[in-house]
Every structure is written in structure tokens, then in C-alpha cells.
Amino acid sequence: MPGKPPPATAAAVTPYDRAALLEPAQLEAWFAADQQRPLLHSLFGPATCAELRRLARAAQASRRRRPPSNRPRAWVLPGILGTRLGRRRGQVPDVLWFDPDDLVAGRATLLRQQPRDRLYAMGVIDQSYLKLWLRLVAAGFEPEYFGYDWRRSVAANGAAFASRLRADARPATIVAHSLGGLVARAALRRTRLPPIERIVLLGTPNLGSYAAVQAMRGSYAAVRRIAMLDRRHDALTLSRDVFTSFDSLYDLLPRGALAIPRDYHDPASWPTQAPRPDPARLAAARGLAARLVDGDARFVCIAGIGTPTVVGASLRPREFSYRYRRDGDGTVPLDSARLDGTALYVAPITHGLLPRDDRVIDAVIDLLRNGRTDHLQQGRPRARSAGFTLRDRDLYTTLADKLDWSALEPPARLEFIEKLSDPGPLERMAGVARSGRRPQDSGR
Secondary structure, eight states: OOOOOOOOOOOOOOHHHHHTTOOHHHHHHHHHHTOOHHHHHHHHOHHHHHHHHHHHHHHHHHHHHSOGGGSOEEEEEOOTTOEEEEEOOTTSOEEEETOHHHHHTTGGGGGOOOTTOOOEEEEEOHHHHHHHHHHHHHTTOEEEEOOOOTTSOHHHHHHHHHHHHHHHOSOEEEEEETHHHHHHHHHTTSSSOOOEEEEEEESOOTTOOHHHHHHHHTOSHHHHHHHHHOSSOOHHHHHHHTGGGOHHHHHTSOOGGGTTTOOTTSGGGSOSSSOOOOHHHHHHHTTGGGGSOOOOTTEEEEEEOSBOEEEEEEEOSSOEEEEEESSBBSSSBHHHHOOTTSEEEEESOOGGGGGGOHHHHHHHHHHHHHSOOSSSEESOOSOOOOOEEEEHHHHHTSSOSOOOGGGSOHHHHHHHHHTTTOOOOHHHHHHHHHHTOOOOOTTO
């Protein structure tokens, strides 16, 4: 009988650990001066570094023309998984998220949210947001990240963001991606805030997302890709022991019109087979809408369209059956990315790429300046696409093989990270599932 696996141990100091020490202004300076090439290439890849060098030089030129004191503040809030989490360890912190070497060692279980854990937010993950940062600087804004512990509830993070706004005290605009938009809306329910002139929401799940359901069921692509790296745990174990502990995922469950006819905060609405959500956390997350500010003329929503996205689910005794349509960005349905009382713009962009797409960033800059843009289509597209269904069991057969991270060349590693939430060719998976054949692993 095999012995018990050894405990997960901390990896040696990696570039991802060292990156936690870097402020975006430092990265801006390094890119502009073409310094620290080996470190930056390991974090961003040569092609992205070439683009960021150009943007950093434009940002530095803009700073010379206009000092920080004369620049309007623009807060940037990342989405879920968009902030590093880790623990203190001497001069260089121990980053758990996101550090592939730690995930390979099985340390993803240390991300479990507990009343007294030692993890803290270490700053925004620059691979996803530095391009937006540099473009904002070049356009004359003074951006500031709000990194937060994305495991915590929307209300808790909203209170922390409100405190940051008060401490900064400057009139401001906000650009918020995904979960960050709900955090911003929770903060704006608070009192004694400085003037907030415009808020641009990028793919914010205002009515939740079925990605949260799938994350708790072990069928979400990002969970399954993390498990591909993890030598010690499978996706169902990570969902049961880690992801169902995140208060934020309970806030992200579908609600309102997106959830009809189901109440996803009722334990009876879930399959009998594990993994299942924690009933106490379900109850605590009920009524999130009352803790968020409503949309008004300051808000603008940008939504991704054209990617197969779960727009509904049917309950079977042991699993969910998910309905997909091309009415979203792959993570957030268009009906959730909309916010009553606000303008809506759409772009054929997937969820994770919204804050990195040039057209979207052009539109964000326009919207922060004057509240409108011609860079994106305004309003909801008329046509709705035909759909297909996939069950939990279908998704469990994909992205199932372990990945030998040590054998991957640097470009392949960067591509894997870039596509962490990419679900793969879902329509083909649906056709294979209907035929009764096993889908091929789309992560290979």
C-alpha cells in the first residue's frame, strides 16, 4: 500500500515571488529604460515586453508633460484571481497565487479561506492589467490599483475600497473588471466618499455568473487547469476543499432574472452529488443586491460577446446540465454584464482579455474623458445565437490529464497561463458528448 504523500512544501524563490515586490511605476520605468530584460521576459514573454516597452515610453513622455498632481485619478480594480495572494517570508514574499511552481507542489489547498489564515493581497497581477495602466498614464490619468483578497465577500472588499477612496480623497474615476465592478458598487454604497465622476465596468457579472456554479462543481475550466498543474489534487478535491470556501464565489452565484427558475442560494437547488456549496455561506450571501449601489448616469458597461457562455442550467439529481449560447464573453452572460440605467457597449472579446484589448482600452479612455465612445458598438446585438448543452460529467472528461510543467518551454508556459480560463472548443465537446465518445482533452 503506498505511503501518504509528502506535505506540500514552498518552492524556491521564483520570478513570480519577486514580482510581488514590484510596483507598476517600477515596471513602467524598467520597460521604458529597457532594463531587467531576463526577469521581464520570464513574466511577460518577449512579444508582450516589446509592446509594453513602447507603451511605457509613451507613459513616461506623458508624465514629463503633465505632473501627477495635475492628473485625474483613475482607480483600476481587477477581477477574481487578478490579485496576488501569498504569505510573508523574509525579504521576498511567498506568492501562492499566481505561482505555477507552488501550484505544481500542491499548495493550492493553502488558498482555502479560513477565519485566521496568513494570506494577504500582494498587488495586482500585472500580466493582466499593466497594459491598461500604461495606456491610462499615456492618456493623462494618474492610475492607482486597488488589489484585494478576492476570496473575501464583495461587501468586505467594498468596505476596504471605500476606505482607500477616503484616504486618497481625490475626485476619481473607476475602471473595474469582472468581480472588481461589484466591489466598486459595494464601495459606492458607503458614505463620505470623494466625488466619483465615472465608473466603467468591464465584464462585471451584475447578476452573477454560472462560472461560479461550475467552480464549485469542479467543472470550471480554470479549476480544471489548476488541477492539471497540481501533482497531488484533482479538480473535484480543489472545488470541495478550496473553491467552496471562497465567500466571493457565493456572491457571484446567478441571481435575479439570470437564475430563474432556480434559487442558487438554496441548498435544495444543488445536485445531491458532491462537491456542493456550504449552506452557511449560501445564506450569508443572500441579498447581495441590497448591498450594491444601483446603476446611474456615471456608469457605463462594456460587455464581451460572441463566445459560448453558460446562460442557464437544469438540475438533475447528481449534476447540472448547462445551456450555452454565444451571448457573452465565455464567463459572464450579456444579460448579467448589463446594468439597468446605464449605457452598454459590446465587443467580440473574451472575459480575461477585456482589460488588455486595444479597442476596449481606447473606449475606456473615451468614456472616462467624456462619457461616450465610437470605438465599440453601443447597445445589445439583435440576433441571439443557437445554443447547446453540456453536463458536469461531460466537462469532467476534459482538461483531466496532468501537465508536466517542468517539460514546457517558456512560450508554452506563458500560453497556458494566458488561457487559464479558456474552456476549449465547447461546441465540438457538445457534439462528441452527444455521440457518446470521450472528448479529447482540449488543454493539450
